[in-house]
Amino acid sequence: MQKPLILITNDDGIRAKGLHALIEIAKPMGRVLVVAPEEGHSGESHAITTKIPLRLRKLQEPDSDGSDEVTMYACNGTPVDCVKLGMTHLLGSLPDLVLSGVNHGSNSSISVIYSGTMAAAQEAALNNGTPAIGLSLTDYSPDADFSPVQAIGSELIGKALKFGLSNEICLNVNFPALPLSEIKGVKFCRQANGTWIEGYEQRTDPYGDKYFWLSGRYVNNEPDATDTDEWALSNGYVSVVPVQPDMTCYKELERLKQEWKV
């Protein structure tokens, strides 16, 4: 039987340490195709490129003796572009699994909607229900220690290859920034209700014109709820949230039907 085919991307770009940590995790499990952005694309969510031509740059081919089965491309587009190009152009058939990350920084709670890492995983899941996992470490440092992701991430990736995921569902996996010995385990949870409280720092450029930089801090609106990803991370667990593409609020739908009467 042929080894599983694993497509890997990220949103921190082809040079990010987290991407290469993920490649090392995936290599023993299958043949690996990497298609990752040339540059960082954090916070670009589900953006697709339609106004400039997309280009691919081949960086690595598998060794001829089969010792290293990694093919690698850099792409000038977003994480979602990378998944689309990988799945529809570079591969002749669907991959067995798509992995995105390991992101330098958390994608828990409401950050899921801003995250390029998670958009890439979701894009894969939308393509014939391909199992997909986005992995993130709650440490923004370019030199973060990804070794705890190795042990626990491998187990989760193995489960996804073995059991699959339901149609169009992907996983949002976040790791606390702790040594492996201090991680208490894995919690399946829901997305916490949280908010980015934001503002803009206003500056003046050397030519006298004003400009703005976004700044903000995250607030957990339900710190006492023990079934959320934020609680899991704050209490030493790896959080795993299954993410779906249906954004309909069914409760509000019933309310509107009753009350709005248009």
Added chain:
Amino acid sequence: MQKPLILITNDDGIRAKGLHALIEIAKPMGRVLVVAPEEGHSGESHAITTKIPLRLRKLQEPDSDGSDEVTMYACNGTPVDCVKLGMTHLLGSLPDLVLSGVNHGSNSSISVIYSGTMAAAQEAALNNGTPAIGLSLTDYSPDADFSPVQAIGSELIGKALKFGLSNEICLNVNFPALPLSEIKGVKFCRQANGTWIEGYEQRTDPYGDKYFWLSGRYVNNEPDATDTDEWALSNGYVSVVPVQPDMTCYKELERLKQEWKV
């Protein structure tokens, strides 16, 4: 009592006909602040700008005699940047309503996750639960006829101002490309399960290098389901889907807890 304060943005850019149609709809209902992208940002989803400085360019102030209460800015960022800058920097208090659109083209079904129009509405809803509506017309033409949006859109906007929306919920409103006389009414519905079947057109530039353009077509995976936005639009109705920020799949969450045992 002071008139309601309405913040308007879009993803087709400050010059788009649909934006100006929406401003005309909103003007009789309140004071209007427009913050819209300098250029088109379709398909940029919930992207935020963090790598280049954001700038605002003032284009219009209210008339001193109070006859036209529109303030207008162009911004070099994404639709979500426009909402953030408008809500946290330009306004001293929360607006009563945020409107996004009118988009040139549909944002029904799965297109909601790629849509800059809907990301802007969702961003507003995340900011203290401000009521927000994204409006789209299923006609991509720059010169599309927005007159049917005027009558029905006004009614929906009036309801939102009167009744509000539940916390963090926004509305995804799509109009069929039909004359007003042929529109049968408004349907509250759920997001249809659909897929973009995509591929890339490969070309060679004058310098011999390959590049790619995304192309695709939408497929409705449940054409017989009468409770979806796609069904409503195909059958002459305006579709209204309440959209929530919680992307957790609770059914899969229970399955994973039972079956994965990590």
